[in-house]
Amino acid sequence: MKNPKHESSNNGGNASIHWRMLTMLTLLALICTAATPVLASSQPQQPSQPDGFAYGWGIDRADSGQFFYNMTSRSLAYDKNGNPHFAYGGNHLYHAWYDGSWHQEIVDASFGVGQYAAIAMDSNNYPHISYYDAYNGDLKYAYYPCSNWFISAIDTPAATTSAPVEAGPSQPSKWDQLGKELAPQQLAPQPEGANSILSPTQTEIDGVGEYSSIALDSHNYPHISYYDAINRSLKHAYWNGTQWVIETVDKTNKAGKFSSIAIDNNDHPRISYLVDSIDALYYASYNGSSWSKTEIDSDVAGGYSSLAIDDNNRAHISYYFYDTIDDAGYLKYATKTSGSWETSVVDAAKDSNGNYTGDRGGYTSIAIDSNNRPRISYYDFENH
Numbered sequence: 001m002k003n004p005k006h007e008s009s010n011n012g013g014n015a016s017i018h019w020r021m022l023t024m025l026t027l028l029a030l031i032c033t034a035a036t037p038v039l040a041s042s043q044p045q046q047p048s049q050p051d052g053f054a055y056g057w058g059i060d061r062a063d064s065g066q067f068f069y070n071m072t073s074r075s076l077a078y079d080k081n082g083n084p085h086f087a088y089g090g091n092h093l094y095h096a097w098y099d100g101s102w103h104q105e106i107v108d109a110s111f112g113v114g115q116y117a118a119i120a121m122d123s124n125n126y127p128h129i130s131y132y133d134a135y136n137g138d139l140k141y142a143y144y145p146c147s148n149w150f151i152s153a154i155d156t157p158a159a160t161t162s163a164p165v166e167a168g169p170s171q172p173s174k175w176d177q178l179g180k181e182l183a184p185q186q187l188a189p190q191p192e193g194a195n196s197i198l199s200p201t202q203t204e205i206d207g208v209g210e211y212s213s214i215a216l217d218s219h220n221y222p223h224i225s226y227y228d229a230i231n232r233s234l235k236h237a238y239w240n241g242t243q244w245v246i247e248t249v250d251k252t253n254k255a256g257k258f259s260s261i262a263i264d265n266n267d268h269p270r271i272s273y274l275v276d277s278i279d280a281l282y283y284a285s286y287n288g289s290s291w292s293k294t295e296i297d298s299d300v301a302g303g304y305s306s307l308a309i310d311d312n313n314r315a316h317i318s319y320y321f322y323d324t325i326d327d328a329g330y331l332k333y334a335t336k337t338s339g340s341w342e343t344s345v346v347d348a349a350k351d352s353n354g355n356y357t358g359d360r361g362g363y364t365s366i367a368i369d370s371n372n373r374p375r376i377s378y379y380d381f382e383n384h
Contacts, residue, residue: 063086063096066094068089068091069090070115070116072211073118073306073363073364073365074118074119074213074260075088075117078121080125081125083097083098084098085119087107087117087118087131091113092106092113092114093106093142095119097127107129108151112136113131115131115132116130116132116210117129118224120215120222124220127144128144130154130222133153133207134207136156136207138155138156139153139224140154141153141224154237157208160208174322178322180303180362206230208229208230210229210257211225211226211258213261215269217267219267221241225271225273227259231248232251233256234251234255234256234284235248235256236249236269236271249271250284250293253275253276258272258273258302258303258305259273261307262308262309263309265311270309270315271283272307272319273302273305278298279298279300279302280296280298281295281297281298281301281305282294283334283341296341297321297334299323301320301332305318305320305364306365308366308374314336315336318332318346318366318374323356326355326356328356328358329381330346330347331347331348331361331376332346346376347378358382360382362378363378364378
């Protein structure tokens with residue numbers, strides 16, 4: 001196998017989880033070998049267009065009345081039949097999918113789970129979801145083989161050894177000062193009948209599973225990048241065929257927010273992320289034996305990062321950049337060509353004097369088309 005072979009000090013603390021999961025996956029593999037996926041139709045279907053639209057974009061409501069927030073650039077994935085699957089949550093973890101009509105289900109009914117949900121579809125059309133448990137501080141993982149969801153806590157505060165935080169700037173970062181991150185108290189009123197995330201007896205704690213992103217290698221093994229708020233570090237968890245392996249990728253300067261993971265043609269993980277204390281976009285890549293980390297852009301760069309790898313193993317990253325000189329935000333794009341990183345502005349407004357203005361480029365999500373060209377969706381803060 002081409003998966004990373006290095007081990008982590010966290011393995012011993014999670015031994016019981018590893019053995020239970022290994023036993024369960026072995027049994028499921030025996031049961032599911034000849035199974036037909038139940039979440040996908042035999043032919044690709046397209047969501048129906050709203051009345052009055054003969055051409056152009058069709059808009060469907062995949063779900064309504066549920067409480068969800070802090071979605072990620074990996075909240076949407078397509079199965080082999082071209083059908084969309086969404087993962088989302090806040091009070092619970094939800095999954096919606098389309099196979100000619102929309103279906104919704106509660107994947108994890110535990111209270112306070114589902115933020116930072118990311119979904120990937122494997123070659124058998126089975127979904128894999130990483131997500132955060134806000135009230136236990138856990139990184140959680142849900143997998144659907146055959147007919148039932150299998151749910152486990154991959155990393156927990158109890159299993160995480162608190163390490164001395166490396167020194168960094170003492171002042172709040174510019175990113176924190178922008179206040180772009182969505183918090184529960186900033187949300188609009190919930191729809192009537194929606195379940196609240198708030199509880200009089202529970203509060204959110206610092207945990208180890210925020211900003212999760214998931215990708216699958218050629219063996220359908222999941223790789224998850226995420227932020228450890230206890231140690232202020234970027235972490236990577238992956239299933240190596242026998243057990244979960246957990247490692248720290250970057251532990252400097254509050255590294256790991258807005259992580260986005262992709263797997264290259266050699267089954268090696270790559271991650272884009274924000275280093276919060278220095279407001280910089282970073283990129284980490286694994287070569288089979290060790291991780292290397294590179295600063296790609298600075299000032300206030302790296303929020304809402306999204307990473308994709310094309311057929312030539314070339315990395316493409318979309319992200320939000322805040323220009324402190326012109327006091328403006330815009331969408332940027334980075335890629336590595338001829339051995340060096342190049343960045344460019346994709347969308348930004350300018351005034352009559354040629355100075356940047358406005359604020360756009362939030363919540364980016366990037367994908368690569370069949371011609372290895374990047375496509376990016378994003379949010380315009382100024383015009384909503």
